[in-house]
Amino acid sequence: MSQDTTHSDKSFPTHPHAEPVTENAWSKLNAFTDARVGLGRSGVSVPTKHLLAFQLAHAQAIDAVHTQLDTDALSKAMIEQDWAKDWTKHCAPLLLHSRATDRATYLQRPDYGRRLDDESANKLDEHRVSTSQDYDLAIVVVDGLSSLAVEQNTLPFLQALSSHINGWNLAPVCFVKQGRVAIGDDVCERLNAKCVLVLIGERPGLSSPDSLGLYLTWGGKVGLTDAYRNCISNVRPAGLVYQEAARKAFYLLKEARTLKLSGVKLKDRSDDDLIVDTSKESKNFLIS
């Protein structure tokens, strides 16, 4: 915010040694957001160092899409958690797979990613026959487009959620490979659960390859459209933190159970009664 006027305002810099990159006075705003603000400019174009940083981030995101989710390791880690004992003592997590045999097929055939393969379907049907319980909720963990998101965020989020859903009769937790959101419907229907909460790796962004999405569907069954779902996005330490995400998810679960529906008719009013601590609220500094 220099007030000096040594830099001529009349024309382009013409001195052969003039600095080709114009820095932005507001570049320090990048302390308040991950957005690529205040990059400066070469003429009107992105300066070289920022161009190359972008290319690297893109390369890393492409790599993240193609990394496999290790459902065995995740299942074992969950069984070892104290808070998860109630969820896993009757039945270990079920490891399932969609009809998409590999990542290349997954990327081109979303219809395969929405349905369980025969072996997985049989596994659930057998479980259903052997237990014939009425479940309040099925939790379905799906790799989606970022296995990194699922690996990093699943257990901490479920731990935060576990304190809310004491007393709910939970179906065995399911881990699904090469799955899309709607595969939760297939699981929900086969387990005869009243509703399903899908945890899924969202498409990786350049600044957030680890973002987890939550999708709630009341009475999930094959063929439902997205209008029947409620979504909570960007669950990760640098995004919507676990406690907040769990609070919102539980609000929607509770409302869905009361109203016996989900989707566009179920509005998220979880913040309506919140007493906001204004000292911590982010500010619109532009009008200050």
Added chain:
Amino acid sequence: MSKPNSTFQFKNTVGERTFGFVDLADLMAKATPARSGDRLAGVAAQSAEERAIAQMTLADVPLCLFLEQALVPYEEDEITRLILDDHDKSAFSLISHLTVGGFRDWLLSDLASSEVLIQIRPGVTPEMAAAVSKIMRNQDLILVAKKCHVKTAFRNTIGLPGHLSTRLQPNHPTDDLTGIAASMLDGLLYANGDAVIGINPATDNVQQATRLIKMMDEVIQHYEIPTQSCVLTHVTNTIECIEQGAPVDLVFQSIGGTQATNDSFGFNLATLAEAQAAALSLNRGTVGNNVMYFETGQGSALSANANHGLDQQTCEARAYAVARKFNPLLVNTVVGFIGPEYLYDGKEITRAGLEDHFCGKLLGLPMGCDVCYTNHAEADQNDMDNLLTLLGVAGCTFVMGIPGSDDIMLNYQTTSFHDALYARRVLGLKPAPEFDLWLAKMEIFKNNEQFTLNHQLPDAFHKSLHKMIGGKS
């Protein structure tokens, strides 16, 4: 609307082989330039030769046939009813004698002046536009679109020839107001935001939408920016926001080209009419009253299992019938967002962007394009540079502007604030005139003709920035 008593409605013999096409929908699908979404739907041509023959066959179809044979049944689909019931026979009379192939020649010819293209608009159906686009090369799509002038207005005038507007898209993964304000400041100081300042909320509810609408309204008022704001939340949320007194400029909705698609999005035409009336009742526009902002994109119908056996580009064009019913300020085809299962790579994304822009413009829409890709598609920044340049040449109404091309909320890459300035410089495209004056007044542009930015921080922003980040930076 009965079909001829034969397995194939259309047959074409080339050399030894006869190619058959079951009906008009089948012919349209097989004539479509190759893309993954049509392969996924199982409607694409089986070979390059079959595609070329389908294009030749489609070229001989009279435009009148699209009025006689609905691709989605009239009885089942309110968009088909909208298309056929609103069709203007007298506007159509100028082109009613043409085949699809003849229509291409006519559009490219000097007979089709900008004025005549405006006259025929209500006589052109989305299916006619889609059909002719399928036999047009990229340069044809660019040349004709450039002749189609569509002007809209709210607090500024959008779509004038020689102009390109930008949506400033300050999304933030937690809707943090400081983060949003930082991106807004960055965008405004890079001369972006004349189409709309539009936020995709991370948390999609009425309370959050209201908070963001108020925040943007305060900034627009404080700096007296001749632009409009929009929170891209569900239309039913925006209606609630208006009922609760929020300062809503534009109503947003994602729309598709079949009734079943829009059912899956949770709205119908009556919902949009209600929302438009509510927004108009606020009377917030100063130079015009186009109050709707729609987004579309090839593949949404199939994604909702609602494509009725149609190819994705024809479904997309049908969405434009929904859009034009409500006189939108802006329509945005979010071309590369949906992913590689619908548009596989940079080549398919480029083709789709040009098709959507052409069809929208021909039908009279203020067509913009989110020139974009996701990290699971076979595309990169170079593909975006190409499409942005082509659309700039074609007279595209607006593109997105975002810090450094990186949407940290929606997790995809779109055009940056810098990209818009690049397009202005190489193609001489100006922002909306009211906004251009504001940029000069605020000393954001040092030279509006050469699109030269000020080296100094404009005075009006000193105080806010100083409070936020302290002294000299």
